[in-house]
Structures are given as structure tokens and as C-alpha cells.
Amino acid sequence: MTKKDKHGDIRRELSVGEVAARSGVAVSTLHFYETKGLIHSLRNRGNQRRYPRGVLRRVAVIKVAQRTGIPLADIQAALAALPHDRPLTVHDWAALSERWRASLTERIEKLTALRDQLTSCIGCGCLSMEDCPLRNPYDTLNARGAGPQLIEPT
Amino acid sequence: MTKKDKHGDIRRELSVGEVAARSGVAVSTLHFYETKGLIHSLRNRGNQRRYPRGVLRRVAVIKVAQRTGIPLADIQAALAALPHDRPLTVHDWAALSERWRASLTERIEKLTALRDQLTSCIGCGCLSMEDCPLRNPYDTLNARGAGPQLIEPT
DNA sequence: ATAAAACCTCAACTATAGTTGAGGTCAATA
DNA sequence: TATTGACCTCAACTATAGTTGAGGTTTTAT
Numbered sequence: 001m002t003k004k005d006k007h008g009d010i011r012r013e014l015s016v017g018e019v020a021a022r023s024g025v026a027v028s029t030l031h032f033y034e035t036k037g038l039i040h041s042l043r044n045r046g047n048q049r050r051y052p053r054g055v056l057r058r059v060a061v062i063k064v065a066q067r068t069g070i071p072l073a074d075i076q077a078a079l080a081a082l083p084h085d086r087p088l089t090v091h092d093w094a095a096l097s098e099r100w101r102a103s104l105t106e107r108i109e110k111l112t113a114l115r116d117q118l119t120s121c122i123g124c125g126c127l128s129m130e131d132c133p134l135r136n137p138y139d140t141l142n143a144r145g146a147g148p149q150l151i152e153p154t
Numbered sequence: 155m156t157k158k159d160k161h162g163d164i165r166r167e168l169s170v171g172e173v174a175a176r177s178g179v180a181v182s183t184l185h186f187y188e189t190k191g192l193i194h195s196l197r198n199r200g201n202q203r204r205y206p207r208g209v210l211r212r213v214a215v216i217k218v219a220q221r222t223g224i225p226l227a228d229i230q231a232a233l234a235a236l237p238h239d240r241p242l243t244v245h246d247w248a249a250l251s252e253r254w255r256a257s258l259t260e261r262i263e264k265l266t267a268l269r270d271q272l273t274s275c276i277g278c279g280c281l282s283m284e285d286c287p288l289r290n291p292y293d294t295l296n297a298r299g300a301g302p303q304l305i306e307p308t
Numbered sequence: 309a310t311a312a313a314a315c316c317t318c319a320a321c322t323a324t325a326g327t328t329g330a331g332g333t334c335a336a337t338a
Numbered sequence: 339t340a341t342t343g344a345c346c347t348c349a350a351c352t353a354t355a356g357t358t359g360a361g362g363t364t365t366t367a368t
Contacts, residue, residue, distance in 0.1 A: 201317095
């Protein structure tokens with residue numbers, strides 16, 4: 001027999017509870033990720049989810065991406081661009097993490113610039129919409145007339 | 155008369171629309187901030203909000219704090235600790251911004267550490283719960299037994 | 309004086325990222 | 339076999355940070 005029992009090594013299908021235990025993610029979160037298309041499962045005859053072992057890597061990748069501040073929808077899009085339900089390869093991971101590292105770098109740079117401005121404004125405190133770089137980071141005022149002016153259009 | 159008309163310089167009370175236009179924040183947001191205790195207003199005989207000019211600085215401070223990633227509830231708490239409805243002084247601002255700068259620095263450091271880990275893991279791709287620093291940033295596994303293990307207890 | 313613009317409250321809705329619970333089924337163990 | 343634990347779906351709820359709209363009032367401008 002090539003298929004061992006529940007506690008054997010070879011079995012490749014995991015239940016949702018096992019994935020939860022091994023990945024550190026709640027069962028409800030795994031359900032949620034599935035509704036969002038971040039992970040996929042098959043069902044056994046009793047309609048219970050059975051995951052290929054590769055789901056563990058997928059969840060790991062999702063969690064790392066989240067730590068870098070990537071929204072789930074973006075993570076989903078990135079994963080969906082890959083052939084889904086072949087397990088993620090090291091090469092996939094390298095490509096994804098390279099992208100996310102770059103966006104993380106960008107975020108770090110923005111926050112660092114903000115901190116520098118904050119540092120230089122601590123003694124000033126003007127916070128003037130027109131003059132203060134903290135309040136008017138893109139120098140957009142006076143380009144338009146009066147009226148509400150969004151500072152962070154993002 | 156010491157009180158000039160709507161377009162004069164001396165008037166110190168602002169309507170919600172004026173505050174919106176001058177601060178770059180939507181009227182609905184100002185209402186919302188008021189329900190959260192972040193800003194305060196008086197009412198005229200017609201029940202319309204009238205703001206002291208100091209509200210502009212308050213809103214500016216709120217917006218800067220938000221940019222550094224501070225949640226509104228924390229901003230509220232910080233502002234509430236100050237004598238409220240005397241306008242914020244430069245000294246107030248210095249104390250607040252110093253705190254927020256420190257927390258921003260902390261965030262930057264965490265993100266930088268994450269990026270460094272990401273960089274060193276790009277070529278590896280193990281993402282093992284036990285071995286990978288990305289997956290187990292606090293080295294908490296194996297301290298407990300089996301079972302679900304939250305990676306980011308926050 | 310009248311019409312338009314600005315204001316009021318309150319409830320409901322948006323988005324993100326899930327969690328909780330009800331009511332019912334399936335699977336592993338004694 | 340029976341019971342317990344794990345699983346199922348679906349709806350509702352949490353939190354954060356607001357936005358939108360309905361229905362009605364006040365202020366401003368002509």
C-alpha cells in the first residue's frame with residue numbers, strides 16, 4: 001500500500017483543521033480565503049474540504065504578503081496570474097517576493113520621508129496648508145482655485 | 155464694531171463648510187470626527203456648527219497623525235489628554251509629533267527588518283513554519299505544543 | 309420675499325479582513 | 339453502535355474610517 005493512515009507521512013490531502021493547525025490560520029479564515037479565491041480545495045464524498053499539501057505554502061505566501069501591507073485582493077490577483085493548483089514553486093515565490101519587496105521598499109521610503117518632514121516640523125508647528133510640507137506634501141494647492149482640496153487623493 | 159462681515163479677517167468662527175474647504179476634509183468627515191470626539195463645535199441659534207479657528211490646526215494634526223499610521227482612537231486619546239478647546243499650542247504639537255515620530259520610527263524599523271528577511275528568503279522559499287524567519291518572526295513555535303499557532307498575535 | 313445653497317440628523321451603505329453562531333451533517337473513537 | 343469532535347453553509351456581526359441619501363431647516367443672495 002502506498003497510502004498510509006492518518007498519521008502516516010505520505011498522505012497528501014489535508015483537512016481544513018489540519019491546515020489551520022499547521023499554518024497558524026483559523027479555520028474560518030481559510031473558508032474566507034477560499035471565498036476570495038486565494039486558496040482552493042477539493043471535496044471528499046462527505047463534502048469536506050481536502051487540500052493538497054501545497055496549500056501550506058500558499059497560505060504562507062499570503063501571510064507574508066499581508067505583513068508587507070499588500071491587500072488581499074492584490075495577493076489574489078498575483079496568485080491568480082500563476083497556474084493555479086500546481087503547487088507554488090521556488091521560482092514563483094522568487095517572482096512574487098521580489099515584487100512585494102519592491103512595494104515594501106516604496107512604503108518604507110514614503111514613511112521615512114514623512115518622518116523626516118515630521119522631524120523638521122516638530123519645532124515649527126505651523127501646519128499651514130499653504131506652507132507646511134506635512135500638510136501639502138505634493139504642493140498641489142493654488143494650482144486650483146478655492147474649494148475643498150484633497151491632500152491625499154490616493 | 156470689532157466684528158467684520160463674512161468676508162472680513164477678524165471673524166473667528168467658521169462654518170463646517172469653511173472648515174472643510176480650508177482643511178481639505180469632507181464635511182461628512184468633520185461630522186464623523188465630532189462623533190468620535192476628535193473635534194468639537196458650538197452651535198449658533200439655528201443649530202449650525204460654529205468652529206473656533208483652532209479647529210484647523212486640530213484637523214491638521216489629526217491628518218498628519220493618520221499619515222503616520224496612528225488609528226483615530228489613539229489620536230482621540232492623545233488629543234483628549236490635552237486641555238480641550240483651548241487651541242493647540244506649538245508646545246502641544248511638539249509633544250504629540252515627537253510621540254508619533256517615535257512610533258513611526260518603530261514602524262519603519264519593523265518594515266525594514268521584514269524587508270531584510272524577505273530579501274534573504276527570496277532565494278530560499280522554504281517558508282517553513284519551523285525554520286523560516288518570515289513565517290516565525292518571534293521564534294514562538296515549539297515553545298508550545300501542537301495546535302493552532304498564531305503568528306501575528308498583534 | 310423667495311429661491312438656492314448650505315446646513316441639520318439619522319440610518320444605511322461602502323470597503324477590508326475577518327469572526328461568531330445557528331442549525332445540521334460527517335467521521336473517528338470507545 | 340453511539341457519541342463526540344470536526345466539518346458544512348449561511349447570515350449576521352466586529353472593527354476602522356468614512357460616504358451617501360432622505361427628509362427637513364437655516365442662511366444667504368437676489
